[in-house]
Amino acid sequence: MTETLHIVGGGMAGSEAAWQAAQLGVDVVIHEMRPQVGTFAHRTGNLAEMVCSNSFRSDDSEQNAVGLLHWEMRQAGGLIMQTADRHRLPAGGALAVDRDPFSEAVTAAIAAHPRIRVEGGEIDALPDSGQWIIATGPLTSEGLGRAIQAETGSERLAFFDAIAPIVYADSIDMDVVWAQSRYDKGETEAEQKAYLNCPMDRAQYEAFIDALLAADKTEFHEGETAGYFDGCLPIEVMAERGRETLRHGPMKPVGLTNAHRPDVKPYAVVQLRRDNALGTLFNIVGFQTKMKYGAQTDVFKMIPGLENASFARLGGIHRNTFLNSPSLLDDRLRLRSRPHIRFAGQVTGVEGYVESAAMGLLAGRMAASAILGIDLPPPPPETATGALVTHITGGADAKTFQPMNVNFGLFPPLDGVKGGRRGRKDRYKGYTDRAKALWQDWLQGATAPA
Numbered sequence: 001m002t003e004t005l006h007i008v009g010g011g012m013a014g015s016e017a018a019w020q021a022a023q024l025g026v027d028v029v030i031h032e033m034r035p036q037v038g039t040f041a042h043r044t045g046n047l048a049e050m051v052c053s054n055s056f057r058s059d060d061s062e063q064n065a066v067g068l069l070h071w072e073m074r075q076a077g078g079l080i081m082q083t084a085d086r087h088r089l090p091a092g093g094a095l096a097v098d099r100d101p102f103s104e105a106v107t108a109a110i111a112a113h114p115r116i117r118v119e120g121g122e123i124d125a126l127p128d129s130g131q132w133i134i135a136t137g138p139l140t141s142e143g144l145g146r147a148i149q150a151e152t153g154s155e156r157l158a159f160f161d162a163i164a165p166i167v168y169a170d171s172i173d174m175d176v177v178w179a180q181s182r183y184d185k186g187e188t189e190a191e192q193k194a195y196l197n198c199p200m201d202r203a204q205y206e207a208f209i210d211a212l213l214a215a216d217k218t219e220f221h222e223g224e225t226a227g228y229f230d231g232c233l234p235i236e237v238m239a240e241r242g243r244e245t246l247r248h249g250p251m252k253p254v255g256l257t258n259a260h261r262p263d264v265k266p267y268a269v270v271q272l273r274r275d276n277a278l279g280t281l282f283n284i285v286g287f288q289t290k291m292k293y294g295a296q297t298d299v300f301k302m303i304p305g306l307e308n309a310s311f312a313r314l315g316g317i318h319r320n321t322f323l324n325s326p327s328l329l330d331d332r333l334r335l336r337s338r339p340h341i342r343f344a345g346q347v348t349g350v351e352g353y354v355e356s357a358a359m360g361l362l363a364g365r366m367a368a369s370a371i372l373g374i375d376l377p378p379p380p381p382e383t384a385t386g387a388l389v390t391h392i393t394g395g396a397d398a399k400t401f402q403p404m405n406v407n408f409g410l411f412p413p414l415d416g417v418k419g420g421r422r423g424r425k426d427r428y429k430g431y432t433d434r435a436k437a438l439w440q441d442w443l444q445g446a447t448a449p450a
Ligand SMILES: Cc1cc2nc3c(=O)[nH]c(=O)nc-3n(C[C@H](O)[C@H](O)[C@H](O)COP(=O)(O)OP(=O)(O)OC[C@H]3O[C@@H](n4cnc5c(N)ncnc54)[C@H](O)[C@@H]3O)c2cc1C
Pocket: 008, 009, 010, 011, 012, 013, 014, 031, 032, 033, 034, 039, 041, 042, 048, 049, 050, 051, 052, 053, 054, 055, 121, 122, 123, 124, 135, 136, 137, 138, 139, 140, 141, 144, 221, 319, 344, 345, 346, 347, 351, 352, 353, 354, 356, 357
């Protein structure tokens, strides 16, 4: 008899992890607190409930990173993708899902699996022994949140995300923008040039503030705001407090000289900071926002140098429990301080149904392999699953870590392809072709005994 795998949370990640491990021949117990203990967003006691939109986003596996993630999960026999495909609704190139039949079908498939048992009730402590996966999601119960904090330190488990928009480096106009840290701080040249600066004159700043104030914003969900507003104000709230607030906050023009026009002092400056080790992504510093997505792109493209910006992800602020994974997890999703516990899903700092399920798929396979004595390496970083896990467990900067969607900015660059907008189609096809071949190899290796 092999050891049983315990999974806390039967959401997108926990259900997929259980399925993968059980399909590999491991017995699994899922501990799910609903319906006995609820959350503010879930409505049912079903596994894999979709709490908000019913979209798995683009299903294009040649030109879109999330479409590629769909493809990889289908190749791995993923339960979430199989079930989504069976309950697909017409939505053009996107994969939209009939939410209730979808989660009922996941629940039924798990219940019918001879190797999986579901136990009701909340787990509120970290287990001392056994093989465990914690996949309790953005709304992890309070008791377990406290137990995780006690293990990791309070500064390494966040209860809200405050995501500033992230821009692809190759869509920034470097004829307008220059690289410089405030007061040239830093020991090395790389540190002294760690930020990209977008200068604004007075008229540009005033127009930007007007647009911010007029933009459509999203309301907070019930139960979301408590304890939030400490030190992390949305930019539009700052602008509402006074037209000059941003100029004295994240947009202050001090300690910077425009390398293109040293004689002209900018009235305000928007700064971007490198967001990944590859240098392909930059976040707009201090620009967390509750503006609606359409409004964000319109407003941010008013920033000089970002007129043609492509966004790897837009900004947002949500209730979201997530770990500082780059400092806490190893590349097999194990908690460094207690390697018998893995984390999966949104609590690892990925964002979205599909990304969460993908981290469940990986954690399920990793844990099952450990139990079965198979040496399973992490998937190559050139695959969508590998790019995501590499980012959250090491590629991202731990100091500024915020949840991330899968996107091509996380992929190691391809040699010999054109950069910028013009080369995009060929480049994306190159990324997805490369990923598909490597994913197939990894899946084959993943089932071979050590
Ligand atoms: C309000 C809201 C809106 C969202 N909207 C979207 C959206 O539109 N699109 C999108 O892609 N993503 C959205 N997300 C993110 C979404 O939650 C995740 O993408 C996805 O559901 C995360 O999957 P998961 O498996 O990590 O967590 P979940 O699917 O939330 O699953 C976690 C499970 O763990 C259980 N649980 C928690 N604590 C315990 C405990 N201590 N013991 C036992 N069980 C426990 C929960 O009941 C739940 O079933 C939203 C999140 C929130 C909070």
